[in-house]
Amino acid sequence: MESGIFRRNLVIGAVLALIFLLAAIVSFFWTPYDVTQLDIANKLKKPGSQYWFGTDHFGRDIFSMIMVGARTSIAVAIVAVGIGLTVGVPLGLAAAAWRHSLLDELIMRSNDLVFAFPALLIAIMITAVFGPGAVNAIIAIGIFNIPVFARLTRGAALSLWTRDFILAARTAGKNAFRISVEHILPNIVNLLIVQGTIQFSLGILAEAGLSYVGLGAQPPIPSWGRMLAESQTMISFAPHLALFPGFAIVLTVLGLNLFGDGLRDYFDPRLRQQSR
Amino acid sequence: MSLRKLLLPLLIAAASTTHAAKTDLVLGMQLEPPNLDPTGGAAAAIDEVVYANIFEGLTRFASDGSVQPALAKSWEISDDGLTYTFTLNTGVKFHDGSDFDAQDVKFSLDRARAETSTNAQKQLFAGIENVEVSDAETVVITLAAPNGALLFNLAWGDAIMLSPDSFDKAKTDPVGTGPFTFSKWVQGDRIEIARNPDYWGEAAKLEKATFKFISEPTAAFAALMAGDVDAFPVFPAPENLPQFEADPRFQVVVGSTEGETILSTNNKQPPFDNKLVRQALAHAIDRKAIVDGAMFGYGTPIGTHFAPHHPAYVDLTGNSAYDPEKAKALLKEAGFEEGFTTTLKLPPPSYARRGGEIIAAQLREVGITTEISNLEWAQWLEQVFRGKDYGLTIVSHTEPMDIGIYAKADYYFQYDNPDLQSLMSDLESITDPAMRTQSLQKAQQIISDDYVNGYLFQLAKTGVANADIVGLWENSPTQANDLTAVYWK
Numbered sequence: 096m097e098s099g100i101f102r103r104n105l106v107i108g109a110v111l112a113l114i115f116l117l118a119a120i121v122s123f124f125w126t127p128y129d130v131t132q133l134d135i136a137n138k139l140k141k142p143g144s145q146y147w148f149g150t151d152h153f154g155r156d157i158f159s160m161i162m163v164g165a166r167t168s169i170a171v172a173i174v175a176v177g178i179g180l181t182v183g184v185p186l187g188l189a190a191a192a193w194r195h196s197l198l199d200e201l202i203m204r205s206n207d208l209v210f211a212f213p214a215l216l217i218a219i220m221i222t223a224v225f226g227p228g229a230v231n232a233i234i235a236i237g238i239f240n241i242p243v244f245a246r247l248t249r250g251a252a253l254s255l256w257t258r259d260f261i262l263a264a265r266t267a268g269k270n271a272f273r274i275s276v277e278h279i280l281p282n283i284v285n286l287l288i289v290q291g292t293i294q295f296s297l298g299i300l301a302e303a304g305l306s307y308v309g310l311g312a313q314p315p316i317p318s319w320g321r322m323l324a325e326s327q328t329m330i331s332f333a334p335h336l337a338l339f340p341g342f343a344i345v346l347t348v349l350g351l352n353l354f355g356d357g358l359r360d361y362f363d364p365r366l367r368q369q370s371r
Numbered sequence: 372m373s374l375r376k377l378l379l380p381l382l383i384a385a386a387s388t389t390h391a392a393k394t395d396l397v398l399g400m401q402l403e404p405p406n407l408d409p410t411g412g413a414a415a416a417i418d419e420v421v422y423a424n425i426f427e428g429l430t431r432f433a434s435d436g437s438v439q440p441a442l443a444k445s446w447e448i449s450d451d452g453l454t455y456t457f458t459l460n461t462g463v464k465f466h467d468g469s470d471f472d473a474q475d476v477k478f479s480l481d482r483a484r485a486e487t488s489t490n491a492q493k494q495l496f497a498g499i500e501n502v503e504v505s506d507a508e509t510v511v512i513t514l515a516a517p518n519g520a521l522l523f524n525l526a527w528g529d530a531i532m533l534s535p536d537s538f539d540k541a542k543t544d545p546v547g548t549g550p551f552t553f554s555k556w557v558q559g560d561r562i563e564i565a566r567n568p569d570y571w572g573e574a575a576k577l578e579k580a581t582f583k584f585i586s587e588p589t590a591a592f593a594a595l596m597a598g599d600v601d602a603f604p605v606f607p608a609p610e611n612l613p614q615f616e617a618d619p620r621f622q623v624v625v626g627s628t629e630g631e632t633i634l635s636t637n638n639k640q641p642p643f644d645n646k647l648v649r650q651a652l653a654h655a656i657d658r659k660a661i662v663d664g665a666m667f668g669y670g671t672p673i674g675t676h677f678a679p680h681h682p683a684y685v686d687l688t689g690n691s692a693y694d695p696e697k698a699k700a701l702l703k704e705a706g707f708e709e710g711f712t713t714t715l716k717l718p719p720p721s722y723a724r725r726g727g728e729i730i731a732a733q734l735r736e737v738g739i740t741t742e743i744s745n746l747e748w749a750q751w752l753e754q755v756f757r758g759k760d761y762g763l764t765i766v767s768h769t770e771p772m773d774i775g776i777y778a779k780a781d782y783y784f785q786y787d788n789p790d791l792q793s794l795m796s797d798l799e800s801i802t803d804p805a806m807r808t809q810s811l812q813k814a815q816q817i818i819s820d821d822y823v824n825g826y827l828f829q830l831a832k833t834g835v836a837n838a839d840i841v842g843l844w845e846n847s848p849t850q851a852n853d854l855t856a857v858y859w860k
Contacts, residue, residue, distance in 0.1 A: 133728075314731070328608040
């Protein structure tokens with residue numbers, strides 16, 4: 096019964112996320128209109144058959160902008176999570192392998208330092224120093240992902256290090272590096288995938304937040320957050336300007352979270368056992 | 372006795388008290404001034420708070436842009452045009468109680484034109500050779516050469532009168548002679564002023580006024596709708612004006628400003644040092660799309676750096692008519708058939724941010740790629756205005772009659788043309804109105820023919836106010852919010 100709910104989360108989440116992923120991929124080859132082409136004469140058109148989601152204050156097609164905006168969001172989030180994984184996971188593995196050593200302390204305390212700042216604050220700080228733009232947004236969001244993965248990896252790895260099969264591997268003469276790569280890592284992949292999905296949705300939210308305050312992708316590259324920011328003064332007479340990018344952000348984040356939850360329940364055998 | 376009979380007189384009393392006209396006003400402004408001394412800073416927001424309210428000069432601008440007597444009640448000009456004898460108003464006191472007299476005039480003008488002066492418009496005083504006190508009510512200004520613009524120059528906010536006792540406090544605690552006295556400044560929020568009971572002229576009608584600083588257009592909209600702000604003389608979001616127009620609680624007055632909005636071009640930075648490239652830029656720009664797209668139709672296209680409502684204006688928009696094909700041909704002739712990449716640095720106002728996106732799209736059509744970066748005002752002043760580190764930028768020059776900036780070779784657009792420089796320096800000594808007009812028109816033609824900058828449109832003054840407010844300026848002949856004549860119906 097309840098495992099049905101888990102399955103439903105997984106499916107709904109996957110469908111929502113896939114819709115936006117597809118939109119992003121298709122936008123490379125085709126959009127209904129060119130998003131860099133302004134058409135002032137057709138500005139602020141209501142949604143209809145000609146423009147499915149209407150046009151913005153420059154006469155750009157909002158449907159096309161949502162498609163290309165999905166590309167911006169997803170690209171930023173993927174690379175940011177990638178940075179978090181590639182830097183955070185090895186750090187976490189190393190900290191667990193040489194636990195309670197100086198190295199462990201060094202890694203985890205510098206993680207705490209980064210973690211202590213609210214993520215968006217770090218992002219604003221970085222973009223303020225190095226200038227606004229998609230690349231700096233990626234780096235900013237990526238940096239705040241590092242401690243998340245490092246911590247998760249260390250915690251999970253620590254509990255594995257006490258297990259018998261690791262002891263067996265040690266007696267077989269494997270060093271800490273090989274054990275980490277060959278035994279620890281494969282056993283925490285599920286965990287990382289679930290966390291990766293959650294971080295991915297947070298990355299999309301962070302990108303939207305950064306471009307909302309003007310620190311994300313710069314014009315003319317469409318981005319959902321900037322579309323929202325620009326719609327503000329027009330919301331009372333052209334609400335479609337805010338509604339569509341708003342829905343895009345909500346549905347993507349919701350989809351990814353549901354998907355992540357579903358995955359966690361699917362991967363976690365204990366939870367599945369309990370629910371039976 | 373019924374309850375109704377008991378309440379009726381109370382209701383009538385309540386109704387009649389609420390009908391009494393209000394005597395205070397909250398005025399919204401988008402930018403907060405960095406300080407309150409108009410002789411020590413170029414920021415328009417300074418004058419928008421203090422001009423004609425707290426500080427006055429010998430002459431002043433009226434709401435129609437004409438120059439009127441202020442602290443000087445009259446003047447005589449010698450036949451050779453070199454000596455101006457000003458007769459001052461009597462009984463004028465500074466807000467600290469001290470008397471205003473000819474000594475203060477000499478002090479203020481000598482300070483403004485001194486070698487060490489930090490006045491942002493020092494050129495206004497350039498021709499003054501000597502300021503002499505003949506008696507407490509008479510000042511004689513001697514010029515090196517006749518200057519037809521002296522009375523106009525003295526009307527600027529940068530030429531206001533300060534007292535030697537209080538001039539050094541003007542940045543934070545201004546003491547002037549005006550109809551309002553400074554009350555307090557809550558940084559980041561508001562400045563309050565109050566009626567000066569000892570004003571020498573006709574007293575202000577309002578008892579109190581507050582300048583409230585709201586930078587976000589959405590917040591400005593909400594503040595007006597909620598009644599937290601009574602008037603916004605320059606409402607930052609033109610797209611909202613139709614909503615105010617449709618609402619009987621508000622009046623919308625669209626007037627003119629002295630703000631020439633231009634695509635400023637770094638004339639020393641390649642490829643903009645090539646006139647053909649600048650000409651190509653000019654023809655690549657569709658002004659109508661910019662006025663419609665960025666300003667929702669508010670604004671008058673211009674073809675040179677001059678206000679269209681000024682009698683000497685020449686319409687030169689045809690000189691740089693929208694013609695992308697011609698722009699491409701010019702780029703080819705200049706050796707940029709493949710186009711080029713440049714920077715477009717935009718300050719915060721929506722005319723710049725939105726206009727910038729539109730211009731970027733228009734330039735892309737002819738093969739010019741622009742890298743847009745959105746800057747805060749402080750960054751813009753640092754990088755663009757002072758640092759000259761930019762290719763293109765968009766800004767509105769709101770000072771009146773500021774075509775003289777084209778004669779400054781080190782100004783941020785770095786236009787260096789000796790012909791124009793001598794024309795502008797000759798202009799200073801011309802007093803005959805017809806000849807002045809002729810020179811001004813020639814200057815307009817020169818800068819238009821040289822395609823110094825992209826000339827976009829004259830900024831409109833998009834004023835929104837409570838329908839019961841009377842007496843706000845319809846136009847902005849200078850940077851000011853003169854509240855002297857403002858009252859509630």
